[in-house]
Ligand SMILES: Nc1ncnc2c1ncn2[C@@H]1O[C@H](COP(=O)(O)OP(=O)(O)OP(=O)(O)O)[C@@H](O)[C@H]1O
């Protein structure tokens with residue numbers, strides 16, 4: 001088992017009020033699979049993903065990624081974990097505005113042990129001609145491609161995507177999903193993706209549905225539809 | 233207006249930053265008020281004293297007593313008074329110059345105690361009394377007689393009580409003056425008679441009146457010697473170096489501080505408005521007027537400048553009097569009263585207000601000019617890439633280099649601020665060290681390198697024959713340049729195979745003494761180069777003489793032209809084989825009455841050491857101030873960089889960058905700017921130094937070279953880098969505090 005989350009709990013206390021964001025979540029994903037997390041706003045999707053990605057802590061429960069129980073890691077070890085194994089893609093791309101496309105990718109390749117070739121990655125995400133542009137000079141879709149390139153350049157074991165198509169139009173969204181699919185095939189990267197869009201679940205191996213901090217559905221997709229044929 | 237409630241919150245959020253700006257303003261106002269306060273007060277004290285107590289315009293000695301004083305006074309249109317001077321030895325190393333009390337010229341002023349009322353009484357120069365432990369009522373014993381100290385005195389022609397007029401620093405431990413009644417001199421043998429004149433006409437050139445007066449003396453068959461006019465009298469002029477020094481300090485430092493504040497406040501406000509442009513747009517849309525918003529945003533800079541100006545003034549005001557007193561303690565001037573000039577205080581408070589108010593008004597207005605719709609689009613615009621960033625071709629650099637370069641070039645105004653700030657701090661620091669170094673160089677190294685004698689003896693009358701063993705003969709005459717009467721110097725005739733005088737070429741090999749050599753500072757001032765033939769005027773007879781200059785010597789030990797004594801005598805039509813003085817490696821046994829004066833080099837050196845003491849503390853103070861300024865500036869810039877990069881830092885953390893790596897990327901990005909700024913500060917310092925020394929040369933006829941010591945540069949560099957490390961340390965916390973979710977939230981806003 002690649003990712004194994006069991007009985008993960010997390011709550012926030014603001015003033016007097018305690019909100020339980022994750023109320024004992026358990027889930028698992030195999031190596032090389034694409035998992036999709038669905039659920040309404042505020043249900044705890046991002047919180048769950050952030051804990052798996054090692055940028056947030058749970059209160060109790062276990063998160064094991066490739067045999068390592070990350071809930072036990074100290075801050076330094078967590079940094080190493082993120083540095084080595086995890087790639088992030090965000091809804092709003094989060095590129096560094098004053099670095100060029102190439103340099104944005106270098107941000108990550110600079111610290112990884114055996115990064116992929118930047119130009120090769122740029123070709124893979126289809127923006128090899130934009131290497132010297134600045135983020136502002138790219139469309140949303142192109143920026144998200146840069147973000148994906150940045151995430152995969154270190155050849156991570158796990159790619160975490162929080163609503164990667166949330167800010168994009170239909171056509172662009174589809175091409176981004178195709179790209180993720182290709183990455184998954186080409187590099188064997190496991191992908192965990194958050195989305196509001198139920199239709200997207202069709203391309204995943206596994207679908208998790210979250211509601212108010214609880215997994216209400218955990219299904220294995222028997223009939224995977226390639227991204228290019230998904231419509232909504 | 234309710235939105236004004238925000239102001240205190242805004243200030244609280246970035247307290248350290250606003251305190252930094254405030255400190256710069258305080259420093260600017262403080263320096264201005266204190267420096268101008270000192271210079272104006274000193275100026276007033278000195279001028280009141282010299283005018284009120286009739287400072288001489290010139291003094292001289294004669295071969296015979298002048299009987300027709302009244303007649304001369306009428307003819308020269310001035311007042312003339314005869315006085316006596318006698319150097320009494322208190323101990324081997326302590327000399328007290330006894331001067332007779334005068335009534336018309338150089339009128340003594342009682343600083344403490346009372347005026348002389350009869351025989352056996354003496355008034356002392358206070359610094360001398362203090363250094364040697366004489367109080368009012370105590371007794372002072374000279375070889376000949378014992379006097380009772382009845383008071384302390386200031387004399388207009390001994391404001392800076394130098395033993396020899398051409399000395400540079402006073403040494404109260406070795407020399408002082410005492411005033412006794414004229415009658416005392418009846419029993420003192422070998423006292424010198426000195427005449428002092430003060431012209432009634434205060435507007436006509438002193439040199440012209442002096443020349444006329446001298447001609448008058450010659451007509452009467454009186455031969456003068458030791459002719460010293462007040463403009464060349466260091467005892468009277470040195471104090472003006474301090475006054476001018478303070479005067480020149482009072483402008484550039486405050487201006488630099490205020491300009492830096494303008495820049496940084498401009499940047500901070502611009503960023504604040506950019507950051508809040510959505511709110512501003514919304515407020516506009518709801519009917520807020522631009523005027524109201526301008527008023528809102530300008531409150532912070534106005535508040536800062538008023539508070540800073542007031543604090544600066546409040547700190548400066550009580551410090552003026554002690555500062556004036558401590559400056560004046562080097563001089564002997566009666567302190568009547570020390571005034572605080574209201575205009576200065578107003579300038580100290582209003583200038584930062586004007587500087588900051590105007591600059592932030594311009595920034596705010598240009599930002600608020602944009603239309604509401606534009607404003608409401610938000611500050612995504614701040615990610616605009618400027619042309620400079622775009623034109624950079626950084627391919628071949630390492631990632632960290634690229635990142636740092638981009639980070640610095642992202643905001644030209646921020647870069648300018650950092651650069652100018654570090655440059656001014658470095659200049660300030662280097663200035664102090666270099667002044668100290670030049671002084672030290674001129675008064676110890678250069679003097680010791682040039683002269684190998686220990687004692688200099690000047691005879692009253694021309695001497696003939698051979699010098700005793702271990703001594704060499706010399707002659708000297710005072711000259712000035714035809715087109716610049718302010719530059720006065722000695723031309724000396726020396727033995728053509730002298731081993732005592734060692735002049736060097738700039739490359740270091742010695743120049744022969746059988747030719748005419750000019751020292752570098754004098755050559756520079758007169759614009760003379762090797763091979764030139766110059767016409768110079770002798771002060772004694774007012775006639776022009778022509779000299780051919782063979783070489784320029786790289787010696788800063790004074791302003792001199794040296795030539796073989798035979799040639800010198802021939803030129804000045806002095807008898808062959810005659811000479812005026814001796815340079816000796818050991819003490820010579822010459823009867824006191826034959827001598828005009830004797831100078832000991834080691835005495836001068838020890839006086840110099842005394843003088844360097846306070847100099848060192850001044851340099852330390854300047855260095856500390858420079859460090860504080862540097863710290864504030866670097867801290868401000870670093871904290872701005874961190875704030876602008878919050879989301880980037882957050883992203884770096886998410887991607888697994890270690891703390892150390894982030895710190896190195898973000899905090900070290902200023903390193904090369906700081907180093908560049910420091911390097912640039914060296915020529916700037918040299919230029920301002922040369923300008924300042926040029927000024928000093930004109931004011932007190934003292935020429936100092938700007939000599940940059942690698943050691944001091946290294947010390948300054950270390951101090952700047954240390955400051956940089958400290959400010960990084962202060963900012964580390966800020967970097968660590970950036971949370972990983974910052975990037976995620978910012979994106980979602
Ligand atoms: N720092 C925090 N402090 C307090 N509550 C928080 C904090 N972060 C998240 N929450 C709460 O946790 C809950 C889950 O948030 P989360 O971001 O995981 O939701 P989500 O499912 O990702 O929603 P969306 O689809 O809108 O992104 C929300 O109710 C939110 O208010």
Ligand SMILES: [Mg+2]
Nearest residue numbers: 045046047162
């Ligand atoms: Mg979310």
